[in-house]
Amino acid sequence: MKSIRILQGRAVPLELSDVDTDQIIPSDWLKRVERTGFGRGLFSEWRDSPEFVLNQEQYQGATILLAGPRFGTGSSREHAVWALMDYGFDAIIAPSFGDIFKNNSSKQGLVIVELPNADVEELSKLVKANPALQITVDVERRTVEVAELSWERSFPLDAMTRERLLNGWDDIGITLRRDAEITTYEKTSHSPTLNGIFDASGHSAR
């Protein structure tokens, strides 16, 4: 995971509530064997329509998604997070989120910004009026800012998630900080390994 201090970019207003994980990435996409390439499946039920906000010219290249309440409810599929990140989003701003989705996001480095409904609506309005508006999400200060309009709000971010994002630690990275302890444990472990049981082609003596 990359370390994330400050994100800056344009936003796209989705303006829909209760966007569940099936809508973010439909289940036929779960059959893939890769962890990349899910961006093409993002919101795939809606992507065919030229009207769909993601297809509109002025929002191409946006890196922040503005959504309605209860974004990412539904199944535990991490694919939803992979799809959003693979498409190019690095932060989602919404009034509330599905629990597991939020948890999965923090593990992958997708920044979750919870703001009151009125603030999200206001931000959407500002973005619609000026799609080129630059929005800054500051993980360190826990703020969302539109500098040119002197618009700034704070958002909640627990210490652990903030630490993860700032240092670029994913779950594995956090465990690997204990590499020395793992190595020490391994030296004293009496549990047999597979060494010497199978040859290069998986055959064994018995």
Added chain:
Amino acid sequence: MTKQTLYEKIWDDHVIATPEGESTIIYIDLHLVHEVTSPQAFDGLRLNNRKVRRPDRTLATADHNVPSDPLSTPVNDPISRRQLEALDENCAEFGITLFPRGHENQGIVHVIGPELGVTKPGMTIVCGDSHTSTHGAFASLAFGIGTSEVEHVLATQTLPQQKAQTMSVTIDGIVGPGVTAKDIVLKIVNTLGTGGGAGYVIEYRGEAIRALSMEGRMTVCNMSIEAGARAGLIGADETTIEYLRGRAGVPDGAEFEKLAEYWRTLRTDDDATFDKEVVIKASEIVPFVTWGTNPAQVIALDGVVPSPDDYQDADSKNATARSLEYMGLTPGTPMKEVQVDVVFIGSCTNSRIEDLRSAAVVAQGNKVASTVRALVVPGSHRVKKQAEAEGLDQIFLDAGFEWREPSCSMCLGMNPDQLTPGQRSASTSNRNFEGRQGRGGRTHLVSPGVAAASAIKGRFATPDEVTL
């Protein structure tokens, strides 16, 4: 010293660190890998430039997607083929021993670990598959994990874990003739309910459990997850040690005896206490069959299809009515009058040599009913070879059963062996969920002996009906 349960002993032995306010980090001794839940984990390693920390503690086999057709038949389903190819490539790239389709050691992941002797007492074992609890029969702590955790173990050989609560399930007394390990575990799941084991690691105890072979103990531990438990385990004893003696993955002579000495300590101390204790009378266990769409919906084969009116609360009434409708069953019908279309003998619950022997005894000299398709799918190539050496394949073939290649096969609808909508199966697998064996399929879980007898009668039947 305080008295400890087996789970607590294994847990303590694997703690690396208990960081303030976070989960305990435990070491994983053995990581088993298959094609379905691993591809994204390997891709995650690549994305982050990480290696597999301990290829010498990682073992892979192809099972879920592998067709049970003759090995000359290609894998036609494109998704299955891609997952199998991805496993080949990933194991080659990361230096992991793999048993691909057709390999002499290939088989269902939970069958091969024990039979190769790589599953050993005292170990922590994980796999991206919920039935990893099977390995608990060897006094090891074994549980299923998700794909992110698979990646975590590949990269670190550890997992952040919360310590579970302990539960003992004691079978009091010995079971009667004709009662199998499958019947014991169906009774356990029925008693606990599908959520009754949530948050617990179950230890199975009592005379009836001690009397089981390792195959039988694996059948019991396998279905721990159907009661919602994190894992199930059984203390080590001479049965455990004798099963492992001479297997590919264990040493010989003095070295083996030294290991065995340690294994004998892997049992719950006398007077240790569990967070919860459940006792089931062995005398209440008879040949069982599931009638509904979850593995706790169990009745005696001699019983009749239950009715929603048997239940007091509205929830159970509704659930029963829904299950009956999906299963196409009428309350009050004797189970032994219900016709079956397909019989499946296989899966990580019941596809070991002893399971095949118990089905072959029933099949011998009989004929599968003309209305029934009956499949026997050995759990591994080694099981298949052993069965063929004993002539079991010929007994099955003569009786009209299909003798197939090792695979998860009809346990789940991920390979070509599937039920068609409305078809009813007697299956030795572990899940009777809606659509589990194919869309619209109706699954009844039974023991291998009952499955074989039902194939012959064309309806649910007990072995004594055809072997007298």
